Each structure stands twice: as structure tokens, then as C-alpha cells.
Amino acid sequence: MLHRSLLPLGLIALLGLAPACQRAAAPATTAVPTASPLPAATVPVTARQAMVVSAxxxxxxxxxxxxxxxxxxxxxxxxxxxxxxxxxxxxxxxxxxxxxxxxxxxxxxxxxxxxxxxxxxxxxxxxxxxxxxxxxxxxxxxxxxxxxxxxxxxxxxxxxxxxxxxxxxxxxxxxxxxxxxxxxxxxxxxxxxxxxxxxxxxxxxxxxxxxxxxxxxxxxxxxxxxxxxxxxxxxxxxxxxxxxxxxxxxxxxxxxxxxxxxxxxxxxxxxxxxxxxxxxxxxxxxxxxxxxxxxxxRTPLRGRYRQYEVISMPPPSSGGVALLQLLQMLEPFDLRRLGWHSAEAVHLITEAERRVYADRATYLGDPDFGRVPVAQLLAPDYLKQRMAGVTPGSGATPSAQVAAGAGLPGYESDQTTHYxxxxxxxxxxxxxxxxxxxxxxxxxxxxxxxxxxxxxxxxxxxxxxxxxxxxxxxxxxAIGPGKRMLSSMTPSIITEKGKLRLVVGTPGGSTIITSVLQATLNVLDYGLDPQQAVAAPRLHHQWLPDHIDVEAGALTPAAEAELQRRGYKLNPRGAWGRIDAIERQPDGTLRGGADPRGDDTAAGY
Incomplete structure (x- = not known):
């Protein structure tokens, strides 16, 4: 008789302590015992004119x-x-x-x-x-x-x-x-x-x-x-x-x-x-x-996060809606002061993710086949209501108690690559x-x-x-002839003061949204260069199943203990995603971040 998965991922580079000057970026009085040290400084690929980062x-x-x-x-x-x-x-x-x-x-x-x-x-x-x-x-x-x-x-x-x-x-x-x-x-x-x-x-x-x-x-x-x-x-x-x-x-x-x-x-x-x-x-x-x-x-989604504008993909991708929801939910909190991957920061991010993925499951699909309530999902009052009760120091909200947000109209959908x-x-x-x-x-x-x-x-x-x-x-x-299936893909571009700041995206199935979120926070809130930002170990929660996926090195033992005390279930797993990012610095220099989990490569001139 004649005959005619995920690609195994490499282990992430080990993380060391950041240089003293970098660790001192946040005031000593704001140090959080459960926070992880920032990823070690890198020498990212730089270019003056143009850059490509692909898998x-x-x-x-x-x-x-x-x-x-x-x-x-x-x-x-x-x-x-x-x-x-x-x-x-x-x-x-x-x-x-x-x-x-x-x-x-x-x-x-x-x-x-x-x-x-x-x-x-x-x-x-x-x-x-x-x-x-x-x-x-x-x-x-x-x-x-x-x-x-x-x-x-x-x-x-x-x-x-x-x-x-x-x-x-x-x-x-x-x-x-x-x-x-x-x-x-x-x-x-x-x-x-x-x-x-x-x-x-x-x-x-x-x-x-x-x-x-x-x-x-x-x-x-x-x-x-x-x-x-x-x-x-x-x-x-x-x-x-x-x-x-x-x-x-x-x-x-x-x-x-x-x-x-x-x-x-x-x-x-x-x-x-x-x-x-x-x-x-x-x-x-x-x-x-x-x-x-x-x-x-399609008309891209545009939203604000602190002083930045975020441009991302609309439905039938769920990525843009979810990313903008997450960023708006997290904006009231000083994540940098709380510390990178501290128990407190992880708590806030996880609770936002839990609610966003519940909304994703209920309201998002192909806009050519029915009404997707994008404006309502991104409304500030709605997002404040979704995060009501989530405060620093509070415990985990079991996913069984979290449904999609009420009051919205009904819908009238890991191997990918990014460049x-x-x-x-x-x-x-x-x-x-x-x-x-x-x-x-x-x-x-x-x-x-x-x-x-x-x-x-x-x-x-x-x-x-x-x-x-x-x-x-x-x-x-649901399946329908000619219909586009829902996606988590989140190709995104971020600007600051009208100028390009960050180009980012990743493969990873349902983890795409949270990976793009973390890379974005790593650059904008924690000041990491793009290579640090994409290499850093990651966390993921998607409402169901009700646990936090944890890459090796993502949490300190103290953070793990504190999160478990608050009622979170931690699920250690292998590396996921391959983020490729380009950051434009104020002087116009481009810096590339190519995820070490794959064969990703940045180059420019």
C-alpha cells in the first residue's frame, strides 16, 4: 500500500538577576517579597532603518x-x-x-x-x-x-x-x-x-x-x-x-x-x-x-492604555477585543509598583483574564453572521462592573462563579506563527x-x-x-456554511504620542491573548527591552479549566505559596508561544525581540 502537534518547543533561556541599575528602577520601599526578579538584561538586535522578526x-x-x-x-x-x-x-x-x-x-x-x-x-x-x-x-x-x-x-x-x-x-x-x-x-x-x-x-x-x-x-x-x-x-x-x-x-x-x-x-x-x-x-x-x-x-480596534494607543484585530478574532478588555481592566492598578509576577499582580491579571475568557466564550464569533457586541464589551462602565470585587489582597474567584457579563445582547468563534x-x-x-x-x-x-x-x-x-x-x-x-471560525490571534501595534512604539504578536492557540498581554506589559509597564520581554517566562488563565498555567521560572516559591493560599490552582507546563516583537525607541532605533522558544530570528539594517 502506498502512503503519501505542537512542534516540540525548546526550553526557555534561564533567567538571572537583572543588573543592579535595572533592579533599582522601582523604589526600594515598593519591593514586594513575592515578586520575581526582572529577567536578565539582553543585547537585542538593533537597526536604524528596517527590521523583520519571524519564526x-x-x-x-x-x-x-x-x-x-x-x-x-x-x-x-x-x-x-x-x-x-x-x-x-x-x-x-x-x-x-x-x-x-x-x-x-x-x-x-x-x-x-x-x-x-x-x-x-x-x-x-x-x-x-x-x-x-x-x-x-x-x-x-x-x-x-x-x-x-x-x-x-x-x-x-x-x-x-x-x-x-x-x-x-x-x-x-x-x-x-x-x-x-x-x-x-x-x-x-x-x-x-x-x-x-x-x-x-x-x-x-x-x-x-x-x-x-x-x-x-x-x-x-x-x-x-x-x-x-x-x-x-x-x-x-x-x-x-x-x-x-x-x-x-x-x-x-x-x-x-x-x-x-x-x-x-x-x-x-x-x-x-x-x-x-x-x-x-x-x-x-x-x-x-x-x-x-x-x-x-476590516476596521481595526483602537483603544487606550495609559499614554499608549493599542491597535489590534477585530472579530472574527477574539484577540483584539480581549486584549483591550484586559488592558483597560488592569489600567487602574500600578503593576510596576506591585512587582513583576508578584502574587498581587498575578492575582489581578488572572481575575481579569478569567472574566475576559468567559465573555469570549459567550459573545464572540464571525461578525458577518450576527451581531458581536464589541462596543459594549469595551465600554469602561462594563469593564469596571466586571472587575467589581477584585481588589488587592482578595482571593481567587472560582471560574464556576464567573459567567459572561450580563446585560449584553446575544450573538446575532496551537500551531500558528507570527511575524x-x-x-x-x-x-x-x-x-x-x-x-x-x-x-x-x-x-x-x-x-x-x-x-x-x-x-x-x-x-x-x-x-x-x-x-x-x-x-x-x-x-x-457554531459551525455554519461560509462562516469564519473564531480565533485568538492578536496581531497588534502600539503607538505613543502618535509615533510607532511596539509591533507584537505570537502563536499559541488560546494562550495567544495572554502572551501578547504579558509581552506588552513587560515593555510598557516594566521597562524590559523586547528580547527580555518575549523571553520572560509566562503565565496563562483562560477561565476554563480553572487553573493558572505556569512556565518554569515564572513564579518565586513565595508567590506560589501566596497564590495557593488565596485559592489558586497552579498547573506547571512546558513552554508555549513564540512572540516576535519590534520596539521603536524615541530616537527611531528599532529593537527586535525573537522568542527563544523557537527558531525565531530578528534582523535589520
Missing amino acids: HPEATRIGLEVLRRGGNAYDATVAVQFALAVCLPAAGNIGGGGFVVYRGADGAVGALDFRETAPAKASRDMYLDKQGNVIPDLSTRGHLAAGVPGTVAGMWELHQKLGKLPWRELVQPAVELATQGVRLTEKEAAGLNANRQVFFTTNELPAGFPVVGVFAAQAEGAAPYVRYTEGGHLLDVDWHAGDTLRQPQLAATLTRIRDAGRSGFYAGPTANLIIQEMLLGNGLITQADLDQYQPRW SIVDATGNAVSCTTTLNGAYGSKVVVAGAGFLLNNEMDDFSVKPGVPNSYGVTGGAAN
């Missing part, structure tokens, strides 16, 4: 070359996106979707939604058995898990509106990378090895299926993520760091996209291969779905893009060489039942 050194290199040739931040976005589809198969993609938030050098802002959509044949209960129970793995693995991809249409739309260099020049580097091959990093080799068997079984050809055309090519190595014998059987040999991953079929697909733009993916040979793949695996995506897919320009770009004229892009789980649905489109997403799991498969990230959703995010 892979090759993608960063390609993006920076575009900027050096005179391309703008939007050109670099296109080039980086297609490069990541080659060198970061766990999350970089042409078979997924995402969001862009941008701020032009003239101060104009915008948001582009190229999120996947549910196929026309999708139905509300498609992942339930006859008894109404969720069928395991059906929404996460295989052909039924895939939504209609939006990435290529999104990049085409962005370039048509804001691009400067020719489209061909922006896609060509990815074609070359797929043809010549990319050297695997240790993390990517480990990810491919960990998923070898699932790639093999997910892309298994049915017995008796005719081995002709693209399927014969598949047996010859078209599915590049596993190794085959000449007879088409799985070769049980590990990938190693430094091995070259060549993807000739992906190169051919990218060549069609290079030459024909959007039509190189949604029509012609590539579309035919997607439809053949759907027929092979009983998937739902049709040519009509591909023809009808359209990205959406941040600033060009020489001051245009800034924050882009988060995803296949959802690591390597998406694990389905490789035979003959086209790319992975399909498993974004259908981001819908509420059944109200009240957690998805693969443990996030509970409701009717607002």
Missing part, C-alpha cells in the same frame, strides 16, 4: 532582502508568508489563513482578515455522532477538519492594495527555497519525527486505489515530511538537524502562484489537486468554495497566520505538496465542549 531565519532573511531592495513592509509580508510555507511546515502555510494589522508611515491603519471559512457543505453538528457526542479527532485530523484556505487570497489582496514591488519578485524566493531545499533546524527535525506516523496514516491511499498521476509521484517523495523506500513504504529513519528538506511539488505550486497570482491557487491545476484530495478523503471543499472565498478588509515588520519609511505590519494545530490536519494535498489546515476545530463543535486548546465556546461560534 525562521530563512524567512527573516528573505523579508529583509525585500526591504533592502526597496520593497515596503507589505511586500516583505508577502515574501515572508510564502517563505514560511516552505521552511516552517508546522505553521507557515498556503493552506491556512490569518490576520494582518498594519499602520502606515502616515498613521493610517487597517486590518485584513484572510481567515479560513467553513465549506458550503459544512453543518452545525457535523462532528457529532447519533447520540450527540463529539467524535474524537474528526475536527482535528483528516480531510473533514479543513476549512477553505485564505492565505493566498489574503496575500494577493494585501499586495494589490499596498504592495510596491512586482508580485513575481516576492514569491520567487519561496520557489527557490522549496526547489533547492531548506536545512532543517533541530526543532523542525524533531517535529517531523514526532509526527511521522500520523503523516503516514493520515495520507494513506485506500486499498485498490489506482496508483497513477499525482499519486504515483506521491510515492516517489511528493509528501516530503516522511521518508519512503523506492517501493513506496515508510522508511523508519529520523530527520536530523542540518538535513535538507526539498519540496519539488510545493515549488511547482508556488510557481503557479507566482505566475498567476490568486488564480494560481484557487483555479487551474492547484484547485484541481485540492478537489481530488477532497474526493480521496471524503472532504467537503469544492471548486465553488474556492471560487467564492474572499478576504475581508513583525517595520520598513525604512515607518510602515509597520503585524501578521499572525496559522494552520491551527501543528501541521494542520496532517493532510498533504497530493501533487501540490502543501498541508491543509484543521481550522474547523476552532468552531464550537458542540457548545460547552472544549476544543483542542481547552477553550470552551458557545452558539456564537
